[in-house]
Amino acid sequence: MVGIRELFEDQASPAGRIVRAIAAIGSATATQLVKSTGLARSTVSTLLTELKDGGIVLDMDTKSNGFGRPSQLLSLNPAAGRCAGVLLGLGEIRIAICDLAHTVLSDIWFAMDKDYTPQDAARCVRSSLEEQCALLGVDMSELLGVGLAISAPVSYDGEILNGSILPTWCGTNIAAVFSEQLGCPIHVENESHCGALAEMTWGAAVGEPNFVLFKFDLGIGGAIVIDGTVQRGAHGYAAEFGHMSLDPRGPPCRCGNRGCLETFAGGFQLLRYAEQSFGETISIEQFVERARNGEAAYARLVDDAAEMAGWGMGIAFTILNPPLFIIAGKLAEVGESFINGLERSFARHSVAPPAHSPEKRKPRFVVGTFRGNDDTVMGAVALVLRQHGRITSEVSPAS
Amino acid sequence: MVGIRELFEDQASPAGRIVRAIAAIGSATATQLVKSTGLARSTVSTLLTELKDGGIVLDMDTKSNGFGRPSQLLSLNPAAGRCAGVLLGLGEIRIAICDLAHTVLSDIWFAMDKDYTPQDAARCVRSSLEEQCALLGVDMSELLGVGLAISAPVSYDGEILNGSILPTWCGTNIAAVFSEQLGCPIHVENESHCGALAEMTWGAAVGEPNFVLFKFDLGIGGAIVIDGTVQRGAHGYAAEFGHMSLDPRGPPCRCGNRGCLETFAGGFQLLRYAEQSFGETISIEQFVERARNGEAAYARLVDDAAEMAGWGMGIAFTILNPPLFIIAGKLAEVGESFINGLERSFARHSVAPPAHSPEKRKPRFVVGTFRGNDDTVMGAVALVLRQHGRITSEVSPAS
Numbered sequence: 001m002v003g004i005r006e007l008f009e010d011q012a013s014p015a016g017r018i019v020r021a022i023a024a025i026g027s028a029t030a031t032q033l034v035k036s037t038g039l040a041r042s043t044v045s046t047l048l049t050e051l052k053d054g055g056i057v058l059d060m061d062t063k064s065n066g067f068g069r070p071s072q073l074l075s076l077n078p079a080a081g082r083c084a085g086v087l088l089g090l091g092e093i094r095i096a097i098c099d100l101a102h103t104v105l106s107d108i109w110f111a112m113d114k115d116y117t118p119q120d121a122a123r124c125v126r127s128s129l130e131e132q133c134a135l136l137g138v139d140m141s142e143l144l145g146v147g148l149a150i151s152a153p154v155s156y157d158g159e160i161l162n163g164s165i166l167p168t169w170c171g172t173n174i175a176a177v178f179s180e181q182l183g184c185p186i187h188v189e190n191e192s193h194c195g196a197l198a199e200m201t202w203g204a205a206v207g208e209p210n211f212v213l214f215k216f217d218l219g220i221g222g223a224i225v226i227d228g229t230v231q232r233g234a235h236g237y238a239a240e241f242g243h244m245s246l247d248p249r250g251p252p253c254r255c256g257n258r259g260c261l262e263t264f265a266g267g268f269q270l271l272r273y274a275e276q277s278f279g280e281t282i283s284i285e286q287f288v289e290r291a292r293n294g295e296a297a298y299a300r301l302v303d304d305a306a307e308m309a310g311w312g313m314g315i316a317f318t319i320l321n322p323p324l325f326i327i328a329g330k331l332a333e334v335g336e337s338f339i340n341g342l343e344r345s346f347a348r349h350s351v352a353p354p355a356h357s358p359e360k361r362k363p364r365f366v367v368g369t370f371r372g373n374d375d376t377v378m379g380a381v382a383l384v385l386r387q388h389g390r391i392t393s394e395v396s397p398a399s
Numbered sequence: 400m401v402g403i404r405e406l407f408e409d410q411a412s413p414a415g416r417i418v419r420a421i422a423a424i425g426s427a428t429a430t431q432l433v434k435s436t437g438l439a440r441s442t443v444s445t446l447l448t449e450l451k452d453g454g455i456v457l458d459m460d461t462k463s464n465g466f467g468r469p470s471q472l473l474s475l476n477p478a479a480g481r482c483a484g485v486l487l488g489l490g491e492i493r494i495a496i497c498d499l500a501h502t503v504l505s506d507i508w509f510a511m512d513k514d515y516t517p518q519d520a521a522r523c524v525r526s527s528l529e530e531q532c533a534l535l536g537v538d539m540s541e542l543l544g545v546g547l548a549i550s551a552p553v554s555y556d557g558e559i560l561n562g563s564i565l566p567t568w569c570g571t572n573i574a575a576v577f578s579e580q581l582g583c584p585i586h587v588e589n590e591s592h593c594g595a596l597a598e599m600t601w602g603a604a605v606g607e608p609n610f611v612l613f614k615f616d617l618g619i620g621g622a623i624v625i626d627g628t629v630q631r632g633a634h635g636y637a638a639e640f641g642h643m644s645l646d647p648r649g650p651p652c653r654c655g656n657r658g659c660l661e662t663f664a665g666g667f668q669l670l671r672y673a674e675q676s677f678g679e680t681i682s683i684e685q686f687v688e689r690a691r692n693g694e695a696a697y698a699r700l701v702d703d704a705a706e707m708a709g710w711g712m713g714i715a716f717t718i719l720n721p722p723l724f725i726i727a728g729k730l731a732e733v734g735e736s737f738i739n740g741l742e743r744s745f746a747r748h749s750v751a752p753p754a755h756s757p758e759k760r761k762p763r764f765v766v767g768t769f770r771g772n773d774d775t776v777m778g779a780v781a782l783v784l785r786q787h788g789r790i791t792s793e794v795s796p797a798s
Binding site for chain 2 (some may be wrong): 348351
């Protein structure tokens with residue numbers, strides 16, 4: 001029996017496919033594995049026996065579906081390997097370590113200078129990981145991988161394409177910087193793509209192979225998931241919903257265009273309105289709190305943002321026709337007034353099914369499960385669990 | 400050895416995968432088949448011997464890549480089966496019959512009343528197919544399938560979702576109507592999706608697994624191709640680029656929204672401008688001719704359409720990040736002035752790669768290969784060759 005690392009990274013071998021399928025969803029029945037791997041039941045059965053003998057797969061509780069014999073739930077042996085997820089944020093870094101059964105073993109946070117460099121980040125992450133691993137009694141070399149969540153599009157080879165909250169990082173190959181320090185496989189992705197992976201693994205999108213996520217936060221990002229895969233596009237720019245240009249004569253945007261959705265409905269912009277119009281310098285959390293409490297001025301800003309957001313989602317629907325939208329980010333925490341406004345606007349701005357069409361042809365709107373930046377750091381862990389965004393020395397197919 | 404029909408329709412069996420892979424591209428080397436099916440070389444080799452013995456696969460010419468031994472090109476036995484493609488157009492129907500080696504055996508066209516019904520269409524198509532098959536010495540029951548191209552979104556079970564150039568057809572299950580008459584497998588898809596399949600099979604997208612097609616014709620449609628699959632979305636509405644609402648206070652659109660791309664850059668709209676502003680009632684072909692010849696009034700209308708079209712493509716790029724755009728439809732026949740205007744506008748309205756970014760990160764723009772409605776009828780044939788849009792009695796995964 002080969003080791004967990006080889007199995008985990010082997011996209012082709014049947015045993016690898018089983019290990020990866022369990023890693024993606026945390027625990028699974030043999031029937032679920034037959035379905036998700038496409039392998040024959042007998043193959044799955046034989047390989048599961050081998051994987052259990054090798055100490056890689058464990059029997060867990062049984063799962064009853066209400067009739068017949070309850071099914072055996074299987075998980076990966078938590079001790080077989082660990083993954084780390086790193087959020088590189090504005091003046092802060094957060095690191096979570098998980099085992100292969102999806103249990104969070106440690107979750108720490110530390111402040112950084114506002115203008116910290118990628119090299120600073122990599123050094124701090126290494127020393128923090130060493131510390132955390134030591135506390136957990138794990139050798140750092142046992143990490144199956146480290147996932148990095150970046151608030152900007154990232155190329156397949158790990159280059160930060162556009163600067164977002166860390167504009168000076170644009171053009172940096174962040175994977176190379178971290179590889180040098182960490183000596184284990186590095187996975188890198190845009191934070192909204194990480195958010196989608198977190199929702200697929202633990203949140204509102206478990207069992208949903210097709211959906212579109214909009215993240216309304218200080219910026220606006222998103223993810224497109226088709227057949228269980230987070231789409232990256234040719235170079236990593238896919239799902240940059242915040243930069244759909246809705247009004248070419250609108251306000252200038254940091255991306256170089258005008259009238260991008262973010263210039264109307266992004267959190268930074270809403271805070272700027274609050275400052276310019278009401279003379280109040282507040283945080284996004286305070287903004288959300290005031291809008292939730294129905295303070296008229298803030299409620300109106302949220303209403304107007306929802307109008308623009310619904311228009312943008314209408315365009316995304318007309319292009320992608322997803323069955324499900326997941327609404328994430330701090331603005332979603334405003335609650336019903338934002339979501340209802342958004343759905344109302346969406347209905348006016350998307351290709352409408354004909355009048356006789358059944359209700360089921362309309363997309364569902366679901367608020368994401370995570371709060372704060374939990375989706376980002378857990379999504380960074382999920383990069384490793386789902387082997388997404390892995391940087392290899394090979395040239396990417398699209399570059 | 401099972402028959403061609405079973406092989407053709409069997410998505411799972413290795414021999415079926417080989418047959419389908421050859422059908423999709425017309426002719427292939429064993430090496431290409433190993434790559435496209437993911438089967439082991441030895442499996443491909445064994446199965447090809449069986450398929451040749453069964454008279455299903457034939458050796459064709461050899462193909463030299465300039466060094467080493469030339470490779471043997473394989474095709475399906477043309478006599479093993481035929482496919483038909485049907486374009487249901489405005490006051491016209493066109494039908495093509497192809498063999499499995501991608502040779503067009505017949506291509507006929509006939510006029511219909513402007514308000515012909517789906518039942519009229521099915522009856523006329525049957526009698527015309529019977530006639531053509533008789534001329535070719537083929538029994539109609541030998542047809543492996545009939546593909547229907549509809550100028551509207553179509554659900555997975557064959558229902559016309561929105562009326563387009565045949566508005567009264569909205570809500571009709573066109574697959575059921577044709578099944579009754581034809582007694583062979585029916586495939587149905589939106590005409591722009593068919594156009595993409597034609598470009599993938601014979602045209603500008605051969606060997607391109609990822610691209611976005613915009614079709615600028617009387618209406619505006621399109622297709623999104625990811626990993627070689629034309630995306631349909633949850634219910635068949637994917638890639639309705641003509642109905643992106645670019646200006647919610649803009650002109651009303653037949654889809655129920657305002658300011659859709661089609662209301663600015665659709666051919667019907669351009670002809671309406673010509674009529675209203677210049678008092679000239681002309682056809683789209685005449686319009687294109689005048690713009691090509693540089694008649695100022697028409698050239699300006701094309702310029703303005705290109706400006707709006709480039710904006711719409713910029714939004715599509717920001718969402719999908721394709722490596723390649725294919726520009727199809729009659730407006731593309733205007734030539735450079737339209738394409739250049741469109742690319743110029745695109746550059747101002749899409750997420751821009753950072754200044755240091757290599758040229759390769761920009762999408763390529765390629766004009767489609769087909770003229771007139773050739774893409775639509777050939778795409779309808781390709782529906783069968785590529786087993787796309789097949790209507791089964793099973794419930795679709797997304798409905």
